[in-house]
Amino acid sequence: MTETLPFLLTALVMGLAGSGHCLAMCGGLAAAMGMHHSAARLFLYNLGRISSYAIAGAIVGAALFSAAALYPNLLIGFRILAGVFMLLLGLYFIRWRRVLLWIERLGSVLWRVIQPLSKKLPAQKTNTQVFLAGMIWGWLPCGLVYSALAWSALSASPMQGAAFMLVFGAGTLPAMFLTGVFSHKLQGFLQSRGFRWIAGLVMIGYGIATLVIAAKQLHMVS
DSSP states (O other): OOOHHHHHHHHHHHHHHTHHHHHHHHHHHHHHHHHHSOHHHHHHHHHHHHHHHHHHHHHHHHHHHHHHHHOTTHHHHHHHHHHHHHHHHHHHHTTOGGGGHHHHHHHHHHHHHHTHHHHTSOSSOOHHHHHHHHHHHTTSOOHHHHHHHHHHGGGOOHHHHHHHHHHHHHHHHHHHHHHHHHHHHHHHHHTSHHHHHHHHHHHHHHHHHHHHHHHHHHHHHO
16 A cells, blocks of 8 residues: 555656647647636546546556455566566657557557547537547556556555546646647647656656665565
């Protein structure tokens, strides 16, 4: 089980640091919705997206809870995996883009099943359909989200896993919500070299710290 406050703080930092990546992945759709719909609808879209993150967090948390009950040391292995994901994410932020592409290719298998659902929604959407559209896009293959999921799984708890992903999604919300009004200036800042390097180094630092903790735990059980 993780300490709640540091655990959720990590989620918030990941979301804020990854905002530039979110804009690159689906900021265009968010901007279009910001121009053609009210701020309330743009918020509903992002709420749907974050809801999908929370569902995924609950699933991986529950899965690891069940697995850890049978294999207690599995959490150490997952801590190593989460640390590696953090390192890869940090490298991704500083423009080593290929390091996470293979992960997104794996996720594309699930996306091919879910994505056709978006075509069934009408062009003129109700509030409920806007929320559902956000939920569908929340499953878009994304190395950033998968890195957050690997970290959320460390909770080995469906509730904490969902809470982690909710806070992570909340960290991405300001950039995605404001993109409809301040898209060019915000995207320029979040994708600037300085911001990318700061975000990348923060993630690399998290990854190294996580691997050090895992190494100490391995030494204790060996």
